[in-house]
Amino acid sequence: MKVLVPVKRVVDYNVKVRVRSDNSGVDLNGVKMAINPFDEIAVEEAVRLRENQLASEVIVVSCGSAASQETLRTALAMGADRAILVESDAELQPLAVARLLKAVADREQPGLVICGKQAIDDDANQTGQMLAALMGVGQATFASRLVVEGSAIQVTREVDGGLETLALKLPAVVTADLRLNEPRYATLPNIMKAKKKPLEALPAASLGVDIAPRLRHGRHEEPAPRKGGVKVADVAELVGKLKNEAKVI
Amino acid sequence: MKTLVIAEHDNTRLAGATRHAVTAAALLGGEVELLVAGDNCGAVVDEAARVAGVSRVIRVEAPFYRDLLAENLAALVLSLVQLKLYGNVLAGSSAWGKNLAPRIAALLDVAQVSDVVKISGRGCYQRPIYAGNVLVGVESDEAVQVLTVRTTAFDSAGDVAVDGAPAPVEVAEAGPDLGLSTLLRREISRSERPELGAAKIVVSGGRGLGNGDNYQRVLTPLADRLGAALGASRAAVDAGYVPNDYQVGQTGKIVAPGLYVAVGISGAIQHLAGMKDSGVIVAINKDPDAPIFQVADYGLVADLFEAVPALTATL
Ligand SMILES: Cc1cc2nc3c(=O)[nH]c(=O)nc-3n(C[C@H](O)[C@H](O)[C@H](O)COP(=O)(O)OP(=O)(O)OC[C@H]3O[C@@H](n4cnc5c(N)ncnc54)[C@H](O)[C@@H]3O)c2cc1C
Ligand SMILES: Nc1ncnc2c1ncn2[C@@H]1O[C@H](COP(=O)(O)O)[C@@H](O)[C@H]1O
Numbered sequence: 044m045k046v047l048v049p050v051k052r053v054v055d056y057n058v059k060v061r062v063r064s065d066n067s068g069v070d071l072n073g074v075k076m077a078i079n080p081f082d083e084i085a086v087e088e089a090v091r092l093r094e095n096q097l098a099s100e101v102i103v104v105s106c107g108s109a110a111s112q113e114t115l116r117t118a119l120a121m122g123a124d125r126a127i128l129v130e131s132d133a134e135l136q137p138l139a140v141a142r143l144l145k146a147v148a149d150r151e152q153p154g155l156v157i158c159g160k161q162a163i164d165d166d167a168n169q170t171g172q173m174l175a176a177l178m179g180v181g182q183a184t185f186a187s188r189l190v191v192e193g194s195a196i197q198v199t200r201e202v203d204g205g206l207e208t209l210a211l212k213l214p215a216v217v218t219a220d221l222r223l224n225e226p227r228y229a230t231l232p233n234i235m236k237a238k239k240k241p242l243e244a245l246p247a248a249s250l251g252v253d254i255a256p257r258l259r260h261g262r263h264e265e266p267a268p269r270k271g272g273v274k275v276a277d278v279a280e281l282v283g284k285l286k287n288e289a290k291v292i
Numbered sequence: 293m294k295t296l297v298i299a300e301h302d303n304t305r306l307a308g309a310t311r312h313a314v315t316a317a318a319l320l321g322g323e324v325e326l327l328v329a330g331d332n333c334g335a336v337v338d339e340a341a342r343v344a345g346v347s348r349v350i351r352v353e354a355p356f357y358r359d360l361l362a363e364n365l366a367a368l369v370l371s372l373v374q375l376k377l378y379g380n381v382l383a384g385s386s387a388w389g390k391n392l393a394p395r396i397a398a399l400l401d402v403a404q405v406s407d408v409v410k411i412s413g414r415g416c417y418q419r420p421i422y423a424g425n426v427l428v429g430v431e432s433d434e435a436v437q438v439l440t441v442r443t444t445a446f447d448s449a450g451d452v453a454v455d456g457a458p459a460p461v462e463v464a465e466a467g468p469d470l471g472l473s474t475l476l477r478r479e480i481s482r483s484e485r486p487e488l489g490a491a492k493i494v495v496s497g498g499r500g501l502g503n504g505d506n507y508q509r510v511l512t513p514l515a516d517r518l519g520a521a522l523g524a525s526r527a528a529v530d531a532g533y534v535p536n537d538y539q540v541g542q543t544g545k546i547v548a549p550g551l552y553v554a555v556g557i558s559g560a561i562q563h564l565a566g567m568k569d570s571g572v573i574v575a576i577n578k579d580p581d582a583p584i585f586q587v588a589d590y591g592l593v594a595d596l597f598e599a600v601p602a603l604t605a606t607l
Contacts, residue, residue: 138397160543163422166421168406182395201387204537261428261431282607
């Protein structure tokens with residue numbers, strides 16, 4: 044079974060982004076970029092499946108500009124077998140990405156797709172669910188445990204009240220939550236090896252799907268900062284403030 | 293143009309998130325109908341019909357809606373939208389709503405807007421991105437607007453007056469059973485405490501607590517005294533101090549209680565994303581430079597193992 048893992052290049056999670064002075068967007072000049080943390084977890088899970096002989100091949104795919112090659116190389120260094128760059132310099136919104144991924148899935152016929160649960164830039168949390176709909180297959184989002192059993196999977200999901208476990212027929216789409224696994228670090232020899240692994244670039248236009256943005260993003264602003272608070276000297280002062288000043292207890 | 297709000301429930305009770313979604317739906321103009329799809333969910337239908345602002349309840353029952361799984365529900369909503377020409381489809385931005393709404397949008401071939409915090413009219417929204425560090429205006433001309441709405445940003449819709457008439461209930465036909473997924477089990481934490489997402493006071497613990505025993509020993513008495521819900525940072529959940537559903541943050545629960553007490557939490561942006569809209573924030577941390585103090589109204593630089601028991605004793 045082939046496993047397809049969509050990975051997105053995003054601003055590193057440690058960076059606190061700034062809005063451009065004309066409010067037209069976020070200033071990404073010189074900002075550190077990285078593989079979306081959830082996608083790193085998805086890659087790790089797929090590589091473990093192959094290492095445990097439950098998958099035959101791990102294919103990573105990224106939709107975006109040529110810079111996303113770097114992200115794909117990171118995934119290859121973690122152990123993915125080959126990479127596909129669906130290249131486009133246009134803004135790609137989740138529905139467009141889902142369509143591109145559907146086209147790639149039609150070509151590759153994966154038994155399982157593992158996405159990240161959300162991209163930490165747009166925080167959309169949509170693409171995996173949309174892809175599952177377009178493929179007409181089952182979905183198990185926010186996965187914290189994945190067990191492959193022949194042509195079916197069992198997935199434990201993190202839901203609001205706790206956990207739930209689903210059984211799904213394959214093919215299916217799973218989205219990875221933080222506690223699915225702890226991704227490995229790519230070792231230097233594996234980073235070197237990754238440079239020789241196949242990376243195919245496909246122009247997005249060659250996949251024949253409509254990727255025009257449907258949503259317009261207007262004004263970007265930073266939320267009003269909280270007013271600076273005070274440090275209290277001790278517990279007694281804290282209780283006094285909560286009772287008499289804030290009146291919350 | 294009519295709006296369809298999809299009810300989240302467990303066949304017994306309506307989830308709180310749905311009431312917030314009803315309030316948001318009213319801002320789109322037009323009538324608000326509430327879809328209750330489930331199995332033996334009469335109690336939910338009755339509750340739904342009494343939610344103020346709901347003009348009609350659509351009741352659909354079949355055994356394969358019992359667990360409210362996304363595949364069958366999305367297929368049902370697609371057919372209802374085509375049949376009844378809803379212009380908008382809304383769900384609360386809970387784990388359940390986030391799982392379902394994008395699947396519906398893709399079936400309808402429209403974009404979806406996640407985690408809406410402001411509605412200025414149909415097709416005109418605001419939502420947070422980059423862990424809440426940026427708010428962006430979003431405009432959409434899609435024929436059907438599919439939204440998930442952040443519950444902390446919209447009030448909870450109450451009930452109609454005791455002598456008021458409940459909304460009419462219309463029974464609709466079930467959609468297909470696609471048989472793509474089945475629920476094997478749910479391990480839902482039972483707690484006497486207020487629900488994290490709805491609590492007026494939240495006491496949250498981080499890695500500073502050291503282990504799960506400490507978490508319980510130090511924080512439970514404080515939460516009991518305050519009648520508070522308990523929450524946690526990702527680090528505390530990852531380390532197994534508490535279950536996953538305690539996590540507050542970008543990828544956990546978004547809370548906005550009147551009082552949020554952060555104990556032994558450093559204040560990473562991903563954590564702040566989940567609590568910085570709280571009314572009053574208290575931070576107890578031994579590191580005077582911890583970023584949590586930048587958002588705290590009252591910061592106490594102290595060893596939590598001394599400060600928290602002292603606080604509990606003083607209250
Ligand atoms: C993609 C992604 C998503 C994430 N999502 C979330 C999320 O939803 N929610 C979330 O919380 N995090 C999230 N994180 C993790 C986040 O980046 C931080 O790692 C995490 O919040 C840190 O938790 P913490 O503050 O408990 O631990 P630490 O950062 O280790 O802080 C512990 C604090 O305890 C204090 N302390 C220690 N001992 C004592 C003592 N005796 N008395 C008083 N204070 C003490 C220390 O001074 C320190 O400030 C996410 C990360 C990523 C990459
Ligand atoms: N441009 C992209 N290229 C490849 N995968 C993507 C892209 N955008 C989103 N994804 C996948 O979809 C997941 C959810 O993204 P989102 O719906 O944007 O929050 C990510 O974690 C990725 O696995």
